Amino acid sequence: MPEDSRNAIEFRDVVLTFGPQVILDGVSFVVRPGETKILMGGSGTGKSTTLKLVLGLLKPDSGQILVDGEDVTHYKESQMMKVRQKIGMVFQDGALFDSLSVYQNVGYRLAEQGADEEEIEETVQRTLRFVNLEQAISKMPSELSGGMRRRVGIARALVGSPKIILYDEPTAGLDPPTARTICELAMKLRDLEGVSSIFVTHRIQDATSLAREHATIDDNGELAIVKNTRPEQNASTQFIVLRSGKIIFEGDGEALWSSTDPFIQKFLE
C-alpha cells in the first residue's frame, strides 16, 4: 500500500528538563499522516510541554523532533515560523487574545500575513460556521462561555488549513454535550479532512468516542457520526499514556481497554 511516507510528527528519544525536574525522559513516538494520537497522563506529566515541543515553543535538551518529515530540532525561531504554518494549536482554555474580537482572533493568522479584508472575512465566516459559532463573530472573548471559547480557539487553529492540529485538553471543564461537540469536530477533521493530530485529554469519554466512532458523509450527503464497524477504522486513533517522563503505553483503543497495567486500569476507571 503506497502511503505518504512522511510522518506528521516524530519524537526520537526526546529529553526535556526544567532545572532539576525531568519532564520527558527519552520519549519516542510517531504520528502517522491522518492519525489522531490521544495523549493521556496525570496532570503535570508533560502533555502540554510535548505539544509546545512540536511547535518549537520549547526546545528539547536532547533527542530529535520531526514535523512533516523535517528535522526541526535545531531550527531558529524564524525557520520555525514556516513550520508553524502547517500546525494549528488549540490551547488549554483557548488562549484567545482578549483585546481582540472573535472575528479578529479567528482571522489573526491571515491578517498577520497581510491578506485582504475580503479574504479574511470569507474565511472567518466559513470557519466559524464549521464550529457552529457564526452568531458570535462580533463578540469579545470575555463575553463567551467556556465551550464557546474552546470552539473559537479551534476555529482560530483551523484557519490556513493546517495538516496537523494539536489539541490541549480541549474538553476539560466542559459539560458532556459540549465536550461531545468538540470530539465530533475532531472526528470531522480526522476523517473528512485527513488532518493528523495529537489530542490531549483526561476524559475517558473523549477517548472512547474518538476511538470507536468516525465521521462520514451519509447517502443523503449529510454529515454523520457512526460507530466503527471495520477494524481498520480503529487504526486511525492511537493512544499514548505518559507517566514520570516515560511512555508506559502505546497502542490502539482495544489494546488500551484490555491493558492489565494497574496504573492504566486505574486511569480508565
Added chain:
Amino acid sequence: MLVARSFRGLTQRPVYVRETVTQMDIIGVGTLPITLLAGFFIGAVLALQTAKTLQSFGAQNFTGRLVATSLVRELGPVLTAILLAGRSGSGITAELGSMKVSEQIDAMRALGTDPIRKLVMPRMMALLLMAPVLTVFGDLVGVFGGWVIATTLLKLPTSVYLSSVHEALNYNDIFGGLLKPTVFGLIVAIVGCRSGLRTTGGTVGVGRSTTQSVVVSILLILISDFFLTKLVIALSSTP
C-alpha cells in the same frame, strides 16, 4: 538581549506601525494629565521653597532661575519617568504578564507572530519618543507653576521671573534635559516588557511582576540619573 532583538526587529518586516501609534496614544496622551498636574505643583513648590531661602540673601529675583534649572536638569526628567514607570511601565507588565500566563504569547508565536516585534517594539518606540515630550510639557507647566507663585505670593514682576528663567538655561541643560528622559523611557520599556514576558505563576505572578517592574524601573532611573548627570557635567566642562 531584548534591546538587540528589538532593534533588529526595526529593520525587518512587518513593522507594526499601527500598534506603535496606539501605544504612543496610550502612553503619551494617557500620562499627560498627571504629568501636567505634577509639573505644576512641583514648579509651585520649588518657587515657594527657593524664594524663602533666596529672600534671606535678598536674591529673590533669582527664583525663576532656580525653578527652571531644578526642573529641567533634575525634577522634570526624573519625576516624569517615575510617573511613567508607575503608570505605563506597570500597565505594560500587567498586560504582557497576563498574556504570558494565559498562553496568549505562546498562541501568538504558534500563529506565526514574533511577540518582540508585535508587542515589545511598539511599546519601546512609544516610550522612547513620548518620555522626552512629556518631560518638556512637565517642565513648561512647572515653570508656569513657579510663575504663578512668584507673581502672586512673592510679588515678583513677570519680566523679572521670565528673564531669570531665560538666563538659567544653557545648551547643556536642554541637551541633558532631553537625553535623560530618553534613557529613562528606554529603562521603563525594557524593564516593563521584560518583567511581563517573564511572568510565571498565574494571576499572583502577574501581581508580583508588576510590583517588581515598578520598583526596578524607579531604582534604575535614580541610579542612571546620577551617571547621566555626571556625563552631562563632564561634557559641559570640556570646552
